Amino acid sequence: MAISKAEWIWVNGQLVPWEEAKVHVLVHGLHYGSSVFEGIRAYDTPRGPAIFCLSNHVDRLFYSCRVFRLAVPFSKAQITDAILETVRANGHKACYIRPLIFRGFGGLAIDGRENPTEVIVATWEWGAYLGEEALMQGVEVGISSWRRMSPGTLPAMAKIGGQYVNSQLATMEAHDRGFSEGIMLDVNGYLSEGSGENLFLVHQGIIYTPPLAASILSGVTRNSVLTLADELGYPVREEFLTREMLYLADEVFMTGTAAEVTPVRAVDGVPVGNGGRGPVTKALQEAFFGIVRGEVKDRHGWLTFVDD
Numbered sequence: 001m002a003i004s005k006a007e008w009i010w011v012n013g014q015l016v017p018w019e020e021a022k023v024h025v026l027v028h029g030l031h032y033g034s035s036v037f038e039g040i041r042a043y044d045t046p047r048g049p050a051i052f053c054l055s056n057h058v059d060r061l062f063y064s065c066r067v068f069r070l071a072v073p074f075s076k077a078q079i080t081d082a083i084l085e086t087v088r089a090n091g092h093k094a095c096y097i098r099p100l101i102f103r104g105f106g107g108l109a110i111d112g113r114e115n116p117t118e119v120i121v122a123t124w125e126w127g128a129y130l131g132e133e134a135l136m137q138g139v140e141v142g143i144s145s146w147r148r149m150s151p152g153t154l155p156a157m158a159k160i161g162g163q164y165v166n167s168q169l170a171t172m173e174a175h176d177r178g179f180s181e182g183i184m185l186d187v188n189g190y191l192s193e194g195s196g197e198n199l200f201l202v203h204q205g206i207i208y209t210p211p212l213a214a215s216i217l218s219g220v221t222r223n224s225v226l227t228l229a230d231e232l233g234y235p236v237r238e239e240f241l242t243r244e245m246l247y248l249a250d251e252v253f254m255t256g257t258a259a260e261v262t263p264v265r266a267v268d269g270v271p272v273g274n275g276g277r278g279p280v281t282k283a284l285q286e287a288f289f290g291i292v293r294g295e296v297k298d299r300h301g302w303l304t305f306v307d308d
């Protein structure tokens with residue numbers, strides 16, 4: 001999906017014009033995937049743009065840096081301000097926000113900790129990740145031949161750039177097979193997640209989702225959806241799930257900042273339930289979109305209003 005250019009990008013403490021936000025070809029992050037990032041959304045509400053779960057994203061960004069031993073020359077409060085400042089400066093009503101922290105230009109020792117850390121915050125206007133129609137009709141996915149990393153290989157809960165090579169392999173394969181997304185299994189063959197989304201299924205009135213130990217990213221949207229599901233009175237189980245549960249499920253859906261709450265209508269060409277969006281998925285979408293669009297009271301303090 002093409003990026004629509006905004007005016008400013010925050011780079012190491014100041015806003016610079018979009019075209020000027022460049023790096024040297026020898027930055028460590030480019031060679032070794034030594035970066036960490038976040039994907040955050042701001043929604044258009046009657047009170048102006050509101051960022052969804054900002055503090056959770058900033059916390060995860062710093063968690064990723066901690067795991068990756070990436071020293072950040074800014075505090076959480078400074079990064080939070082940088083995000084608000086960039087959204088304001090670009091005058092977005094709604095946007096996608098991409099903070100990125102990477103090992104910059106210096107040596108090219110694999111260790112990389114000698115290199116300076118660079119921090120940027122970019123924003124751009126981005127519609128529904130898998131298409132508007134996908135939110136209503138659902139998408140077709142396939143089980144990827146690529147597995148998620150094993151727990152001893154890479155820290156799955158950290159959002160580290162290099163780990164997205166795994167996601168790229170899965171998505172490219174899915175697209176070549178005519179699917180919107182690839183669902184990966186973990187090293188033991190249990191369901192894990194999509195290339196950029198967490199996975200849920202509904203079976204006989206119970207909502208299931210793979211646990212953190214299934215090599216998933218601890219999704220911010222996943223956590224919100226678990227809260228909403230609980231409030232709506234659905235029993236929720238986080239447990240290891242076999243692939244066949246996807247063929248047995250009444251409903252399947254995926255969550256993510258970019259993907260929001262997207263129904264899955266077929267897995268490997270097998271229709272899920274009635275082959276469309278199911279009632280539980282619809283109820284969760286309504287609860288989610290009601291809050292982010294400022295139509296329903298934000299009981300959990302999930303929104304940060306940019307203009308306040």
Ligand code: PPE
Pocket residue numbers: 038039040167193194195196197198216217218219220221222255256257258259
């Ligand atoms: N798993 C993976 C691997 C992942 O990348 C994401 C977010 C999620 C789960 C859902 O997490 P959360 O956004 O906190 O609910 N993927 C981000 C990047 C997508 C991209 O195309 O880049 C996102 O949705 O912003």
